Amino acid sequence: MYYGIGGSAGYGVGRAVVISDELPVYEKIKPSDAAAEAERFQSAVDVFTEKTMQMADSMRLSAGQKNAEILEGHVVMISDPFIQDEIKEKIMQGMCAEQAVDEVCAQFIEMFNMTEDELTMQRATDIRDIRTRLLRILTGTQEKDIREVPAGTVIVAKDLTPSMTAGIVKENVAGIITETGGVTSHSAILARALEIPGVFSVEGIISKVKDGMEIALDGSEGTVILEPDEAQAQEYRKKRDEFLEARAGLEKYRGKETRTADGISKVLYGNIGKPDDAAKVIENDGEGIGLFRTEFLFMNSKELPTEEEQFEAYKKTAELMKDREVIIRTLDIGGDKDIPYLGLEKEDNPFLGYRAIRFCLNREDIYKTQLRAILRASAFGKVSIMVPLVTCVKEVRDVKALVEKIKAELDIEGVSYDKNIKVGIMVETPAASEIADLLAKEADFFSIGTNDLTQYTMAVDRGNSKVAYLYSVFNPAVLRSLKRIIGAAKQENIMVGMCGEAAADQLLTPVLISFGLEEFSVSAGSVLATRAAICKWSKADADAVTQKVMECATQEEVIEILKANKR
Ligand code: PEP
Ligand code: MG
Numbered sequence: 001m002y003y004g005i006g007g008s009a010g011y012g013v014g015r016a017v018v019i020s021d022e023l024p025v026y027e028k029i030k031p032s033d034a035a036a037e038a039e040r041f042q043s044a045v046d047v048f049t050e051k052t053m054q055m056a057d058s059m060r061l062s063a064g065q066k067n068a069e070i071l072e073g074h075v076v077m078i079s080d081p082f083i084q085d086e087i088k089e090k091i092m093q094g095m096c097a098e099q100a101v102d103e104v105c106a107q108f109i110e111m112f113n114m115t116e117d118e119l120t121m122q123r124a125t126d127i128r129d130i131r132t133r134l135l136r137i138l139t140g141t142q143e144k145d146i147r148e149v150p151a152g153t154v155i156v157a158k159d160l161t162p163s164m165t166a167g168i169v170k171e172n173v174a175g176i177i178t179e180t181g182g183v184t185s186h187s188a189i190l191a192r193a194l195e196i197p198g199v200f201s202v203e204g205i206i207s208k209v210k211d212g213m214e215i216a217l218d219g220s221e222g223t224v225i226l227e228p229d230e231a232q233a234q235e236y237r238k239k240r241d242e243f244l245e246a247r248a249g250l251e252k253y254r255g256k257e258t259r260t261a262d263g264i265s266k267v268l269y270g271n272i273g274k275p276d277d278a279a280k281v282i283e284n285d286g287e288g289i290g291l292f293r294t295e296f297l298f299m300n301s302k303e304l305p306t307e308e309e310q311f312e313a314y315k316k317t318a319e320l321m322k323d324r325e326v327i328i329r330t331l332d333i334g335g336d337k338d339i340p341y342l343g344l345e346k347e348d349n350p351f352l353g354y355r356a357i358r359f360c361l362n363r364e365d366i367y368k369t370q371l372r373a374i375l376r377a378s379a380f381g382k383v384s385i386m387v388p389l390v391t392c393v394k395e396v397r398d399v400k401a402l403v404e405k406i407k408a409e410l411d412i413e414g415v416s417y418d419k420n421i422k423v424g425i426m427v428e429t430p431a432a433s434e435i436a437d438l439l440a441k442e443a444d445f446f447s448i449g450t451n452d453l454t455q456y457t458m459a460v461d462r463g464n465s466k467v468a469y470l471y472s473v474f475n476p477a478v479l480r481s482l483k484r485i486i487g488a489a490k491q492e493n494i495m496v497g498m499c500g501e502a503a504a505d506q507l508l509t510p511v512l513i514s515f516g517l518e519e520f521s522v523s524a525g526s527v528l529a530t531r532a533a534i535c536k537w538s539k540a541d542a543d544a545v546t547q548k549v550m551e552c553a554t555q556e557e558v559i560e561i562l563k564a565n566k567r
Helices: 036-063 066-081 081-090 096-115 118-139 186-194 228-254 275-282 295-299 307-321 356-362 364-380 393-413 429-435 450-457 463-470 476-491 509-515 524-536 541-552 555-564
Strands: 005-008 012-020 153-155 175-178 198-200 212-219 223-227 266-271 289-292 325-329 382-387 421-428 445-448 495-498 517-521
Touching: 005 175, 005 186, 012 175, 012 228, 036 066, 036 081, 036 186, 066 081, 066 118, 066 186, 081 096, 096 118, 096 541, 118 186, 153 212, 175 186, 175 212, 186 198, 186 463, 198 212, 212 228, 228 524, 266 524, 275 307, 275 524, 289 307, 289 517, 295 307, 307 325, 307 364, 307 382, 356 364, 356 393, 364 382, 364 393, 382 393, 382 476, 393 421, 429 445, 429 450, 429 476, 445 476, 450 476, 476 495, 476 509, 476 541, 476 555, 495 524, 509 524, 509 541, 517 524, 541 555
Parallel strands: 012 153, 153 175, 175 198, 266 289, 266 517, 289 325, 325 382, 382 421, 421 445, 445 495, 495 517
Antiparallel strands: 005 198, 012 212, 212 223
């Protein structure tokens, strides 16, 4: 099994066609007439422009305007006077057109590749694409045409450039696997637009695959099996058929408002762990980000991320989401999330110890850096702050006081931020649930963290399989807690959402509607399914089922009733 990034959901089984991006070979001959050589380059650009615009037209039909614009962008890039002058200057100095194109493009590729920024690195892919195609035109080399691949093809390439995929016949392509590129690479964007399962950044895959080899891939998990046995291939085909059937059913909810059957409006957000995941939320029609787990920034680093690094990450997310809300949860470490360089002492009960907001309020230096970064990013979108693991009112007051202090500092420095930024809390401890009425007077919003709330309410380690039978949101103790929390928020008229896994549990949906939950924040892949579940229930129907549920004494009885009433 090979592992990469699952960038386009779905399952595929098929035979490999390996697409090489080798540059055509040319001879470095000094042309006798430099002016004529410059004209030969210009004619190649004209041919390139014409062909690319034709490709953009077919791309518009197959994969939409956004993907067509990527190709149109290639025409803009090659028409750039700066690039053209550089190439022509080299030709005038005695280089042949091929070498001049090759060298100038190589300079730009190197320059773009030097950044850490994925978007800028994609410019390198664009220039690489332009270079290969210009050289093919200049040398008269035939382009390999993906349009011609037979049905059931799994395309394997270093990176799939936009021009390679223009006019792709999606019915013939069972999957796409590349060696480079992440979720926001052109290949991934295109694969999603065409609804072709895709796994990206699979290291060294090209050297392992031969044309015609059978491949099975899972574009959600990001896994690839070369030469699967019959049972594996069969399993993947079955999963593919089930996936396609489910997707077809959900598609009708794309672009729809999230409302109950009787028209009560709900908010449907996505959970993310890093800025790039925001693209997945948008692709899946999420209406905002209900939980940005910022731990990744701290865990993927060998030292504390600086204010600037954090600011860039939060700003990038805010900008990606435009005017949609981004709820950034402040550092939630400790428990199961250790960060070695912080040198935290080993504790007997890490889940009950020095973690999350307790750590942050004690290490104001670290917390202040993060809050400053979030506040600065709030000038670039609709950003909110969320505090994890709150157990008492004082913690909320302390955070709010710190936020006010930082605002005053930013004012003095003349740095902009959203003056009305909201400070909400995660309700995920029994203490917070007990005093939800008091906390609702202090916080701007609630988001219920059912992952932890279940663990702490049931006194059951969420990672311990021996006691997993107790770890259930359907337990009457947890359900009563949810009811109280949502009721307290509504009493104070603050927004109440849920960002724990239970928000996407379709069995629970009627109960959450009945309690009055307003915002559901789920993983990107669950957005449409959650909208579909919400749309199926009217408040009255949800109330009727929930009344029975709340009379149950055991989680088994609760589940039985909900299963019997599932829609
Ligand atoms: C939760 O506890 O429900 C939650 C969303 O936070 P995490 O899973 O990151 O602890
Ligand atoms: Mg939690």
